[in-house]
Amino acid sequence: MATPEGQGQEAGAYPEPAIEAQPHLPTGKELGEASRFAYTALCGMSLAWLFPDPEQSSFRTEFVESLVKWLELSETVLPSMVAFANGLGGEEEATFAEILLKDPVLKNDPMVIIQDLLAFSLRNGCYDARARVLVCHVTWLLKIPPEELENLEEMFLESLKERQEEESEAAETSRKKRENRKKWKRYLLIGLATVGGGTAIGLTGGLAAPFMAAGAAAIIGTTGAAALGSVAGIAVITSLFGAAGAGLTGYKMKKRVGAIEEFEFLPLTDGKQLHITIAITGWLCSGKYGMFTTPWATMARSSEQYCLAWESKYLMELGSALETLLNGLVNMMAQEALKYTILSGILTALTWPTSLLAVANVIDNPWGVCLRRSAEVGKHLAHVLLSRQQGRRPVTLIGFSLGARVIYFCLQEMAQEKDCQGIIEDVVLLGAPVEGEAKYWKPFTKVVSGKIINGYSRGDWLLSFVYRTSSVQLKVAGLQPVNLDDRRMVNMDLSSVVSVGSPFPGALEEEGKDCQMQTRACSFSHSNLPLLESGCFLVLSAEGDPQDTQTQREPSLPPRSLPCSGQGDK
Amino acid sequence: MDEDVLTTLKILIIGESGVGKSSLLLRFTDDTFDPELAATIGVDFKVKTISVDGNKAKLAIWDTAGQERFRTLTPSYYRGAQGVILVYDVTRRDTFVKLDNWLNELETYCTRNDIVKMLVGNKIDKENREVDRNEGLKFARKHSMLFIEASAKTCDGVQCAFEELVEKIIQTPGLWESENQNKGVRLSHREESHGGACGGYCSML
Numbered sequence: 131m132a133t134p135e136g137q138g139q140e141a142g143a144y145p146e147p148a149i150e151a152q153p154h155l156p157t158g159k160e161l162g163e164a165s166r167f168a169y170t171a172l173c174g175m176s177l178a179w180l181f182p183d184p185e186q187s188s189f190r191t192e193f194v195e196s197l198v199k200w201l202e203l204s205e206t207v208l209p210s211m212v213a214f215a216n217g218l219g220g221e222e223e224a225t226f227a228e229i230l231l232k233d234p235v236l237k238n239d240p241m242v243i244i245q246d247l248l249a250f251s252l253r254n255g256c257y258d259a260r261a262r263v264l265v266c267h268v269t270w271l272l273k274i275p276p277e278e279l280e281n282l283e284e285m286f287l288e289s290l291k292e293r294q295e296e297e298s299e300a301a302e303t304s305r306k307k308r309e310n311r312k313k314w315k316r317y318l319l320i321g322l323a324t325v326g327g328g329t330a331i332g333l334t335g336g337l338a339a340p341f342m343a344a345g346a347a348a349i350i351g352t353t354g355a356a357a358l359g360s361v362a363g364i365a366v367i368t369s370l371f372g373a374a375g376a377g378l379t380g381y382k383m384k385k386r387v388g389a390i391e392e393f394e395f396l397p398l399t400d401g402k403q404l405h406i407t408i409a410i411t412g413w414l415c416s417g418k419y420g421m422f423t424t425p426w427a428t429m430a431r432s433s434e435q436y437c438l439a440w441e442s443k444y445l446m447e448l449g450s451a452l453e454t455l456l457n458g459l460v461n462m463m464a465q466e467a468l469k470y471t472i473l474s475g476i477l478t479a480l481t482w483p484t485s486l487l488a489v490a491n492v493i494d495n496p497w498g499v500c501l502r503r504s505a506e507v508g509k510h511l512a513h514v515l516l517s518r519q520q521g522r523r524p525v526t527l528i529g530f531s532l533g534a535r536v537i538y539f540c541l542q543e544m545a546q547e548k549d550c551q552g553i554i555e556d557v558v559l560l561g562a563p564v565e566g567e568a569k570y571w572k573p574f575t576k577v578v579s580g581k582i583i584n585g586y587s588r589g590d591w592l593l594s595f596v597y598r599t600s601s602v603q604l605k606v607a608g609l610q611p612v613n614l615d616d617r618r619m620v621n622m623d624l625s626s627v628v629s630v631g632s633p634f635p636g637a638l639e640e641e642g643k644d645c646q647m648q649t650r651a652c653s654f655s656h657s658n659l660p661l662l663e664s665g666c667f668l669v670l671s672a673e674g675d676p677q678d679t680q681t682q683r684e685p686s687l688p689p690r691s692l693p694c695s696g697q698g699d700k
Numbered sequence: 701m702d703e704d705v706l707t708t709l710k711i712l713i714i715g716e717s718g719v720g721k722s723s724l725l726l727r728f729t730d731d732t733f734d735p736e737l738a739a740t741i742g743v744d745f746k747v748k749t750i751s752v753d754g755n756k757a758k759l760a761i762w763d764t765a766g767q768e769r770f771r772t773l774t775p776s777y778y779r780g781a782q783g784v785i786l787v788y789d790v791t792r793r794d795t796f797v798k799l800d801n802w803l804n805e806l807e808t809y810c811t812r813n814d815i816v817k818m819l820v821g822n823k824i825d826k827e828n829r830e831v832d833r834n835e836g837l838k839f840a841r842k843h844s845m846l847f848i849e850a851s852a853k854t855c856d857g858v859q860c861a862f863e864e865l866v867e868k869i870i871q872t873p874g875l876w877e878s879e880n881q882n883k884g885v886r887l888s889h890r891e892e893s894h895g896g897a898c899g900g901y902c903s904m905l
Contacts, residue, residue, distance in 0.1 A: 164770050167742035171776070203741065210745035210762070218745070218760055222776040229772050 158246030159202045165233040166201045169243055172226040173197060174214030176267050180617070181260060182217060185576065189260060189551070190215040200250050227271040240272040244279060248286065257404055258552035259524035259579040266580070283404040284433065390506050394439045398426055401433030405524040405555060408511075410438045412531025412561070413500070415449030431526055438536070440507045441500070445532070448496040493595075501563065504532045508539025515553055516544060524555035524579070531593075534562030534608065545573035556580040559607065560624070561593055566605035568614040575616050582618045586610055588625045705749060707876045708758040709869055710780055711862075714802050715787035716795040717766030720822040723852035724787060725763045728862050733853050740765040742773055752866045759866065778809035782875050783816045783865045790821045790849065793830040796839075803843060814875055817845040818865045825851040 159166065177190045194211045213219060236242055247268060251261035269279045398409065409426040418424055422439045429435060515525060527537045537557055544550040554577050562584065564570075574582055584607050587593075593608050611621035713721045722740050726732055729746045744763040749756055762777045764770075786802055788795040799819075806817070819840040821831060833849055840847035846864055850857030869875055 162769065163741055164773055167770070168773060171742065171773075204738075206738070206744065207741050210743045213745040213760070219777075220779050222779065225776040226773075229776075232772070 158200070158243070158250070161201075161233060161235050161242075163203070165230060165235065166203050167207060168226040168229040168233075169246075170194060170197050170201060170203060170207070170211055171214050171219070172223055172230065172268060172271065173247070173264060174211050175217075175219055175221065175223045175226065176264055176271070177215050178217035178219070179221065179223070180263055180267060181579075183575070186260075186551070187216065189258075193261070193264075196253075197250060200253070223271050227268075227273075231272065240274060241278060241282070243272060244269055244274060245282060248279075248282060252286070252404075256522035257524060258522075259555040260552045262405055262524045262555055263579045280433075284401075287402055287404060390441070390503070390510055391443070392439060392441050393507060393510055395436045396423055396439050398423055398429070398435040398437050399433055403432045403434040405432055405434075405526065406520055407431040407435040407526040407528060408438055408520075409435060410440070410527065410529030410533030410536045411445070412529060412533040412535075413449045413452065414442060414445045415453050416446075419449070420446070425530070429528070431528070438507075438511065438533075440536070441503045444496065444500050444503055448493075448500045448532075451493045451496045454492055500532050501535065504535040505539045508536040508541075509543040511536060511540040512543035512547075515540070516547055516550065518553075525553060526556045526558070526580075527554065528558040528560075529562075530560035531608075532563065534559035535564050538562055538564040538607075541574045541577050542570075544577045550577045552579060554578045554580075556583065558583040558585065560585040561587060561608035562606075563593060564607050566607035566610055566612050568612055571607075571612050571614045571619070572616075575614075575618055578618055580618065581620050582614075582616075583620045583622060584608075584612050585622045585624045588623065704756050705758045706755045706870070708760055709782045709866065709876060711759050711761045711865065712777055712781040712784045713761065713763045713787060714774070714784060714806070715766055716789070716792075716798050716802075717768070719766065719787045719789040719792070719795050720852050721766060721785075721787050722763050724785070724820065724822060724850065724858055724861070725761060727852040727855060727858045729761070731855075733855075735853070739767055740770075742770055743777055750863065750866060752863055752870060755870055757866050757870065759862070774805065775809040778806070779811050781810065781815060782812075782869050783818065784810075785818045785820055785861065785865065786845065787820045787822050788831070788836075789823050790831045790836075791823055791826045791828050796821075796831045796835070799839065812875070814872055816865055816868045816872060816875070817843070818861055818868075819843075819845045819847045820857075820861050821847075821849040823851060823853070824849045824856060825854045 158169065161169065174190070174194045177193060181190060191212055194215045195208065198205070198208055198211055210219075230236065230243060231240055244265065247265050251257060251265060265279065266276065269276060395408070407429070409429060411422045411425055414420050414422070422442070423437045426435070426437055514520075527540065529535075529537045537559055541554070541557065544554070557574075557578055559582075566584075571582065586608050588609060593606065611623070612619060713725060715721050717739065722737055722744060723733060725744070725746055726734065726737070729748045740763060742765055746761045746763065747758060748761065749758045751757075762781070764774050764777055784806060786799060786806075788799055790796075806815075819836060821833070821836045836849065837847050839845075846868060848857045848861045848864065850861055852858060
């Protein structure tokens, strides 16, 4: 695959953008041998830590082997690199990272490594989720702010787009101006110079996938390992952005699948990015939150985000049932009783206030319907993702309430498939009405490359209530941590952030109800992983009255024996 | 993993450039000799199972590059090593003199103080010897190391060097037993290593 000479020829055929005069940033293989060794070792060791599972061993080995070739390191280092990738080298990533940071060629600019690793990861037109997790990890090890990686990814894309503009004089000058602004873009454009005029491909509208292909070839040309400017190469790169440029929004359910009536992706953002996020709404209700997209307005996980619209009819029914329940039917007495039981931590299926149980039928039916449908939708989503409708890019899934349940079943379905690895980057489940026993979550580690985040709220009485009869499960993920021993699993106690139940008059206002069930708006103020890791994961509980939230935030809730269902008495 | 293997030991080979570290390893693992062996890049890794006193031990041998340009990388391999083979060339006195530096480095980066050290004087098949056997022996005694003279070319003493080292490691209580159980607790251990502390390899159990 590696045909470095191809790059040379094409450079000759298309020497236009005179960038040579500008300061030259080294590519990965221009680093010293010791640095290249450290770079590969760093990746190898990181892989060993990130993906220790035996089923990932071929991925690890292949990755380092290709990286050795990519960096033109001598083959004699292969045994030690493979050993590193299999965890035999210990955990010296930090040491290697420091060695790299001291490299004189890098001149304290470790972005060179990230850029190179990114180019390497994209070389086959497939941005594997595991590769992205690795890139993120290495970015972190090299103490580079995650936003820079995000920028870099965007710049990769931008430079692809620019390739498409006709090389008119005007465009040329303006582009050159822009080049000067960002040294990285300039660096990428060096690659563009190496792409032959023969790759001039018309814009096809939409995502312009073929064009992307030409541009990506350019980038790859930069490091000279693969000249993908050929037709075959274009076909390969096309895969990165979804079949024929249509992508997710172009996805239409061909026929009614099972019991699913509605399944559609709505774009949340205009941008394009090398990784995408799909948000899944848990329920709808009248007013502002009648739209699938509303809760995600402030989310900025990726500049390319979608929202899954599914079964709005039933979600709306559920929403209005919740509304009814909270607005009128639950009388003051029940609220007082709830407050008491929640605070004292004795809330169990048996202690539900009778007044609440009396109105249970309002909610139980739509809830049951949505539980079933969410599972179906999850399975369908799994197959959409497996068929790579989104392109060969990492996907992050985020959902609350029944949306989290969709994700749960999506992961479950994917875990049964053979080629399920490297598609999902992170998943975030907020207030998920699903089984919280760790053994059910174990298979997800195979599917998810990055983090599995379970945001739970111990005092979410509504979730405990509606889930009380749904099954005999004793643990609900949305109410307590999932005790899965894996680096991916992150449990987040949102009890203090999410305004729970808030069965107080103030919270029963029009807006207040929105935060009853779970989080409405998830604001990732920054779109990065370490931020999530460090717990700065910010969940805004809509417009819930802060004071009421405050009173609810009692730490006296029991740690484990939480009320979830069980012996549902009606 | 092999059932009958008692333990896996991490062995490190260090020494100046060109003293024959890789040749010794190649002779030991593959029983071959290549006079034109290229300089090692970074580090080489080989696994070999040997049997000492009826105990089978799997050796994970890290053969480091002696060249100056790779010197920055060496500290990364020391951690967790149970045995180290320090090689010098008997026909080049400078490689013997530099041993002190290597011992210093070992002291600095090695995470355990009971690591077993073996000094190997290589290339004894050559005529122009510059370092006397007694000198080597004296130096080894002074720093409480095992000592042997060897030749990767003629196969002299190579097997013996590794065997004695392993024997000594197995005889040293606490040096290798804990290592087996350490695998499960990597995560917690890891935190420390990221802090940049070099003494992070304390036993966890």
